[in-house]
Amino acid sequence: MVLAQLGGSISRALQQMSNATVIDEKVLNECLNEITRALLQSDVQFKLVRDMQTNIKKIVNLEDLAAGHNKRKIIQQAVFNELCKMLDAGKPSFTPKKGKPSVVMFVGLQGSGKTTTCTKYAYYHQKKGWKPALVCADTFRAGAFDQLKQNATKAKIPFYGSYMESDPVKIAVDGVERFKKENCDLIIVDTSGRHKQEAALFEEMRQVSEATKPDLVIFVMDSSIGQAAFDQAQAFKQSVAVGAVIVTKMDGHAKGGGALSAVAATKSPVIFIGTGEHMDEFEVFDVKPFVSRLLGMGDWSGFMDK
Amino acid sequence: MFQSIAGKANLEKSDLEPALKALKDRLMTKNVAEEIAEKLCESVAASLEGKKLASFTRISSTVHAAMEEALVRILTPRRSIDILRDVHVAKEQRKPYVVVFVGVNGVGKSTNLAKVKENNLFPFNLFKILYVGVMMAACDTFRSGAVEQLRTHARRLQIPIFEKGYEKDPAVVAKEAIQEASRNGSDVVLVDTAGRMQDNEPLMRALSKLIYLNNPDLVLFVGEALVGNDAVDQLSKFNQKLADLSTSSAPRLIDGILLTKFDTIDDKVGAALSMVYISGAPVMFVGCGQSYTDLKKLNVKSIVKTLLK
Numbered sequence: 121m122v123l124a125q126l127g128g129s130i131s132r133a134l135q136q137m138s139n140a141t142v143i144d145e146k147v148l149n150e151c152l153n154e155i156t157r158a159l160l161q162s163d164v165q166f167k168l169v170r171d172m173q174t175n176i177k178k179i180v181n182l183e184d185l186a187a188g189h190n191k192r193k194i195i196q197q198a199v200f201n202e203l204c205k206m207l208d209a210g211k212p213s214f215t216p217k218k219g220k221p222s223v224v225m226f227v228g229l230q231g232s233g234k235t236t237t238c239t240k241y242a243y244y245h246q247k248k249g250w251k252p253a254l255v256c257a258d259t260f261r262a263g264a265f266d267q268l269k270q271n272a273t274k275a276k277i278p279f280y281g282s283y284m285e286s287d288p289v290k291i292a293v294d295g296v297e298r299f300k301k302e303n304c305d306l307i308i309v310d311t312s313g314r315h316k317q318e319a320a321l322f323e324e325m326r327q328v329s330e331a332t333k334p335d336l337v338i339f340v341m342d343s344s345i346g347q348a349a350f351d352q353a354q355a356f357k358q359s360v361a362v363g364a365v366i367v368t369k370m371d372g373h374a375k376g377g378g379a380l381s382a383v384a385a386t387k388s389p390v391i392f393i394g395t396g397e398h399m400d401e402f403e404v405f406d407v408k409p410f411v412s413r414l415l416g417m418g419d420w421s422g423f424m425d426k
Numbered sequence: 427m428f429q430s431i432a433g434k435a436n437l438e439k440s441d442l443e444p445a446l447k448a449l450k451d452r453l454m455t456k457n458v459a460e461e462i463a464e465k466l467c468e469s470v471a472a473s474l475e476g477k478k479l480a481s482f483t484r485i486s487s488t489v490h491a492a493m494e495e496a497l498v499r500i501l502t503p504r505r506s507i508d509i510l511r512d513v514h515v516a517k518e519q520r521k522p523y524v525v526v527f528v529g530v531n532g533v534g535k536s537t538n539l540a541k542v543k544e545n546n547l548f549p550f551n552l553f554k555i556l557y558v559g560v561m562m563a564a565c566d567t568f569r570s571g572a573v574e575q576l577r578t579h580a581r582r583l584q585i586p587i588f589e590k591g592y593e594k595d596p597a598v599v600a601k602e603a604i605q606e607a608s609r610n611g612s613d614v615v616l617v618d619t620a621g622r623m624q625d626n627e628p629l630m631r632a633l634s635k636l637i638y639l640n641n642p643d644l645v646l647f648v649g650e651a652l653v654g655n656d657a658v659d660q661l662s663k664f665n666q667k668l669a670d671l672s673t674s675s676a677p678r679l680i681d682g683i684l685l686t687k688f689d690t691i692d693d694k695v696g697a698a699l700s701m702v703y704i705s706g707a708p709v710m711f712v713g714c715g716q717s718y719t720d721l722k723k724l725n726v727k728s729i730v731k732t733l734l735k
């Protein structure tokens with residue numbers, strides 16, 4: 121996976137520091153600059169990276185460190201902690217329970233992969249014995265209902281939508297109601313793409329959310345997104361109760377640092393990643409193994425349980 | 427930053443470094459790819475090193491001015507593409523003018539293809555004003571709903587569409603569409619293609635085949651203003667793959683860029699710079715919304731100003 125490349129750069133920077141005979145200000149700065157650069161190349165928000173650098177420097181006050189201290193270990197620990205802080209939402213997201221009806225609403229920027237990911241999410245659970253259903257509350261995009269319908273048909277998942285009705289709130293409510301009656305235990309609501317600059321679009325999302333009372337709102341984000349990630353993710357969080365993030369298109373070349381920004385902005389964990397256009401190209405995402413992978417594992421196991 | 431070296435002889439690299447570092451950071455906060463920000467700073471440094479500083483000027487303003495100049499130079503198209511003229515040339519040769527829209531997944535190819543016809547901003551309403559016949563070709567035969575999406579636009583805009591459903595070879599569908607356009611006297615064919623990751627060899631090969639087989643008049647790369655560092659890789663790999671995977675001795679590359687979702691990024695306009703810098707292709711259109719009229723021209727001055735602010 122490409123995110124691992126970021127891990128490679130960070131491990132290398134730390135390794136280089138370990139090779140230095142004396143760890144002074146210069147060595148520390150070089151190491152931090154390398155790490156900073158790797159994070160920026162991965163599209164982590166500039167401010168987050170800057171804050172991280174400042175925090176590490178504060179923790180690793182070289183002058184304060186008594187001669188006996190293991191400087192390398194302290195620096196490595198600080199880097200590890202700061203990265204974890206960035207990636208760790210602090211609390212797990214709501215997890216739907218099989219057999220108990222849950223409503224999950226997908227939101228995100230235009231073209232981020234919501235509709236595709238809705239089906240992947242439904243298909244993933246269907247294989248595990250759930251009864252998922254898909255509701256198309258995107259009445260804006262040309263061909264949106266056809267897209268969801270064709271995907272759902274391929275996966276043999278029941279779907280609801282309309283070519284005539286133009287009110288997404290009405291469709292969402294009708295669809296959720298219908299599938300609750302049909303005893304579906306995972307009702308997935310797909311919505312139109314939107315962005316924070318258009319208030320009316322955010323208001324519409326708020327209304328769909330209010331009317332369907334989702335148990336979980338998932339923010340879907342494209343792995344190639346740059347510095348706009350944080351502000352957009354934060355704006356979504358401020359309008360609806362985003363509880364989890366899914367990062368798509370991880371089969372591309374992008375390192376997905378925008379995901380870190382989105383986690384920081386929404387205080388929600390990444391729960392899945394999309395790795396292709398096909399239905400089964402979908403992976404569960406877990407922070408802990410990811411961070412250890414990010415940092416080249418081995419030596420880090422000791423820090424993991426902290 | 428406020429250091430002034432009136433009286434000092436020639437500018438040295440170390441004099442320039444703090445100002446350049448600040449400038450690089452600023453460019454990156456505006457979403458310029460790290461690699462591009464770095465290269466730009468290096469070239470600005472090279473252009474100033476050894477020069478004398480005019481008296482009473484600050485290093486930071488000298489660096490700022492040099493950067494501004496470099497940005498304007500990069501963003502100003504070296505060659506201009508006159509679609510209007512080219513459409514007429516093609517018309518005289520009794521051939522339709524063919525535009526192929528290419529790019530990664532979900533950036534806005536199909537939506538912006540539909541905008542190219544109906545637009546109130548001169549000169550983009552050229553197809554409308556001149557009563558040029560436009561036809562759409564649904565050559566995304568892969569993604570669910572792609573054909574219906576384009577059909578919906580065609581119906582709303584009341585322009586003909588050529589479609590062959592799903593799972594057909596898009597290169598062949600494009601070929602048939604162009605033949606049909608010649609027959610029915612359409613002047614312009616807008617070819618929609620499926621989104622693809624630049625690293626996906628089979629899909630890039632299929633795109634290269636489509637372009638080689640149909641030799642379009644314009645290969646338009648559609649990229650979104652939201653994209654970060656990947657902008658560099660997208661543009662360079664599309665060009666590289668089109669060159670490597672073509673069976674032609676003179677392969678076609680990206681002619682121009684359509685930059686989308688410009689309305690979603692506030693002041694983070696850096697992707698425009700990354701894309702142009704790496705490809706040398708001009709930004710021909712800017713998509714700034716989801717309705718048919720939301721298409722603009724790139725305003726170089728305002729981009730440069732925003733980047734440096």
Ligand SMILES: Nc1nc2c(ncn2[C@@H]2O[C@H](COP(=O)(O)OP(=O)(O)OP(=O)(O)O)[C@@H](O)[C@H]2O)c(=O)[nH]1
Binds near residue numbers: 313569
């Ligand atoms: N390569 C790749 N493509 C993906 C992935 N997820 C989605 N896509 C593609 O991204 C494009 C956009 O996906 P959609 O699901 O239509 O995105 P959306 O967020 O529903 O778009 P709007 O409804 O218009 O906002 C399509 O071409 C998908 O096939 C992924 O993980 N990998």
Ligand SMILES: Nc1nc2c(ncn2[C@@H]2O[C@H](COP(=O)(O)OP(=O)(O)OP(=O)(O)O)[C@@H](O)[C@H]2O)c(=O)[nH]1
Binds near residue numbers: 261533535619620689
């Ligand atoms: N805000 C905004 N949204 C846009 C713009 N251009 C396109 N979109 C939206 O982006 C989403 C994806 O657009 P499409 O035209 O389907 O993208 P595509 O590149 O054809 O996608 P694939 O064919 O799946 O690869 C849709 O929701 C569009 O409405 C733009 O300039 N601004």
Ligand SMILES: [Mg+2]
Binds near residue numbers: 312
């Ligand atoms: Mg959708």
Ligand SMILES: [Mg+2]
Binds near residue numbers: 536566572619
């Ligand atoms: Mg399309």
